[in-house]
Amino acid sequence: MHPDVAFPVWCSERARRVENVIDRLLPPAAESPARLHEAMRYAVLGGGKRVRALLAYAAGEVANADPAVVDHVAASVECLHAYSLVHDDLPCMDDDALRRGKPACHVAFGEAMALLAGDALQSFAFEALAAAPLIEGARAAGLLAEAAGSRGMAGGQAIDLAAFDAALDLPELERMHRLKTGALIRAAVRLGADCGRLVDADGNDALLRYASAIGLAFQVVDDVLDVEGTAQSLGKTAGKDAVQRKSTYVTLLGLTAARERIAALRAEARAAAAALGSRARRLEEMADWIAARTH
Amino acid sequence: MHPDVAFPVWCSERARRVENVIDRLLPPAAESPARLHEAMRYAVLGGGKRVRALLAYAAGEVANADPAVVDHVAASVECLHAYSLVHDDLPCMDDDALRRGKPACHVAFGEAMALLAGDALQSFAFEALAAAPLIEGARAAGLLAEAAGSRGMAGGQAIDLAAFDAALDLPELERMHRLKTGALIRAAVRLGADCGRLVDADGNDALLRYASAIGLAFQVVDDVLDVEGTAQSLGKTAGKDAVQRKSTYVTLLGLTAARERIAALRAEARAAAAALGSRARRLEEMADWIAARTH
Numbered sequence: 001m002h003p004d005v006a007f008p009v010w011c012s013e014r015a016r017r018v019e020n021v022i023d024r025l026l027p028p029a030a031e032s033p034a035r036l037h038e039a040m041r042y043a044v045l046g047g048g049k050r051v052r053a054l055l056a057y058a059a060g061e062v063a064n065a066d067p068a069v070v071d072h073v074a075a076s077v078e079c080l081h082a083y084s085l086v087h088d089d090l091p092c093m094d095d096d097a098l099r100r101g102k103p104a105c106h107v108a109f110g111e112a113m114a115l116l117a118g119d120a121l122q123s124f125a126f127e128a129l130a131a132a133p134l135i136e137g138a139r140a141a142g143l144l145a146e147a148a149g150s151r152g153m154a155g156g157q158a159i160d161l162a163a164f165d166a167a168l169d170l171p172e173l174e175r176m177h178r179l180k181t182g183a184l185i186r187a188a189v190r191l192g193a194d195c196g197r198l199v200d201a202d203g204n205d206a207l208l209r210y211a212s213a214i215g216l217a218f219q220v221v222d223d224v225l226d227v228e229g230t231a232q233s234l235g236k237t238a239g240k241d242a243v244q245r246k247s248t249y250v251t252l253l254g255l256t257a258a259r260e261r262i263a264a265l266r267a268e269a270r271a272a273a274a275a276l277g278s279r280a281r282r283l284e285e286m287a288d289w290i291a292a293r294t295h
Numbered sequence: 296m297h298p299d300v301a302f303p304v305w306c307s308e309r310a311r312r313v314e315n316v317i318d319r320l321l322p323p324a325a326e327s328p329a330r331l332h333e334a335m336r337y338a339v340l341g342g343g344k345r346v347r348a349l350l351a352y353a354a355g356e357v358a359n360a361d362p363a364v365v366d367h368v369a370a371s372v373e374c375l376h377a378y379s380l381v382h383d384d385l386p387c388m389d390d391d392a393l394r395r396g397k398p399a400c401h402v403a404f405g406e407a408m409a410l411l412a413g414d415a416l417q418s419f420a421f422e423a424l425a426a427a428p429l430i431e432g433a434r435a436a437g438l439l440a441e442a443a444g445s446r447g448m449a450g451g452q453a454i455d456l457a458a459f460d461a462a463l464d465l466p467e468l469e470r471m472h473r474l475k476t477g478a479l480i481r482a483a484v485r486l487g488a489d490c491g492r493l494v495d496a497d498g499n500d501a502l503l504r505y506a507s508a509i510g511l512a513f514q515v516v517d518d519v520l521d522v523e524g525t526a527q528s529l530g531k532t533a534g535k536d537a538v539q540r541k542s543t544y545v546t547l548l549g550l551t552a553a554r555e556r557i558a559a560l561r562a563e564a565r566a567a568a569a570a571l572g573s574r575a576r577r578l579e580e581m582a583d584w585i586a587a588r589t590h
């Protein structure tokens with residue numbers, strides 16, 4: 001792909017690319033147990049913005065990584081994300097029937113099969129990553145596991161769950177998001193960069209600052225969209241936060257201040273990307289895109 | 296520990312050892328999100344036969360491995376096993392209220408928290424393994440992920456689930472068990488041995504034969520115990536298979552032939568262990584123990 005190709009073209013090419021990688025790596029739908037493989041494919045293929053995969057590819061460019069190596073990281077983080085959505089939508093969690101514009105996995109396949117599909121997608125994420133020709137493969141697996149576990153994504157879910165009973169204040173909300181969505185976004189950036197030559201300590205700092213800002217911005221935008229969006233534009237149920245009386249950036253800050261927060265985080269992410277030099281161009285563009293997204 | 300120590304002493308020392316390792320590696324119960332960490336600890340500590348950990352230690356001895364390295368493998372496979380039990384006991388799966396003589400995790404912590412505790416224990420299993428100073432850490436993670444996923448444990452669960460509607464015949468039952476419990480048992484043996492010097496191709500074959508036989512024997516014994524045992528002796532609900540009208544080795548073969556099958560698998564496992572030489576003594580003893588266990 002030509003390096004000067006426009007950002008939307010780059011995005012859709014990379015999104016298609018990771019879709020193909022996942023399709024190729026996952027067991028075929030006809031392989032026994034077929035229903036499980038169908039459910040896994042249903043949950044992870046054919047939809048989604050692929051933000052985590054795009055971030056991995058964009059970070060890989062900073063480190064001059066071979067995209068064929070980043071493929072494994074991109075597939076891995078998308079499968080981990082898809083598993084979390086499947087479990088999050090289950091009746092005992094958010095009980096949501098709509099996801100990526102389609103019936104949620106448990107609606108289409110039943111609760112038990114959705115539970116197993118999520119479980120198997122988590123395993124598969126580690127399998128895909130382990131197959132990557134990384135120099136420090138075990139360290140990468142450990143990093144992904146930490147991002148997924150109780151000190152990462154699952155921990156954020158647990159804080160979110162506890163928040164049904166007691167509304168969170170702003171520092172608690174921020175911590176919840178830093179775990180629930182931020183940890184995996186940071187891992188996607190970190191692992192994408194690890195696919196190339198190692199960047200120096202300053203570079204690593206800048207990458208981490210970028211990923212932290214962009215992860216949080218993503219979530220604030222989510223909160224704004226939950227208020228302003230429709231199910232049709234979002235592909236998932238809108239207005240959920242208000243119904244569930246959850247604390248969000250909008251309920252805690254108001255819409256105007258939430259939008260200001262997005263702008264500040266976007267500027268922070270752009271500054272961090274700028275410090276990484278010209279190869280971080282896609283990261284800069286992603287910061288703009290994430291801040292401005294409407295779905 | 297003296298190499299000639301009696302088998303029951305060896306077992307309880309190793310079981311205590313892996314318990315301590317897991318206790319040390321897991322986040323403390325007081326660390327936020329505390330409820331999640333409590334649930335994870337509840338699910339994996341303070342109970343269980345630790346068969347998978349013992350097999351990892353026993354296989355490690357064959358390869359002259361440092362037990363301090365095997366510790367990570369042992370903790371990892373036990374956490375993976377514990378996660379599968381938590382999810383298996385959920386209302387949408389087996390809906391079982393009793394596990395290891397205590398209320399099941401979802402009874403003690405609620406369904407949503409049990410779901411997350413299982414999810415986080417799976418992540419943690421990969422984290423614990425990644426922290427092991429193995430020569431080929433990424434390969435080990437891939438091996439564990441395959442054993443856990445749709446071509447392993449989760450796949451076996453999916454076949455089991457489908458069997459609610461259509462009873463399995465003997466080859467299908469065997470395939471289900473080879474995935475559902477066998478895959479993780481084989482991984483425990485394989486990874487335990489990988490902690491030491493690599494054994495030759497003949498040694499690897501013998502290890503695999505051993506693990507396959509012992510994994511299946513374990514399951515046939517389980518089926519026999521489900522008929523003959525009590526909830527008190529088993530620490531879980533007895534007679535479940537009959538209530539659920541599941542195919543088991545007992546329903547398909549009858550009790551006598553099921554017991555003969557156990558004896559044959561035990562002999563097969565002992566023969567494979569014998570081929571590995573004197574350092575496989577614990578593997579031999581484990582074959583006897585698994586075949587004769589009453590809980």
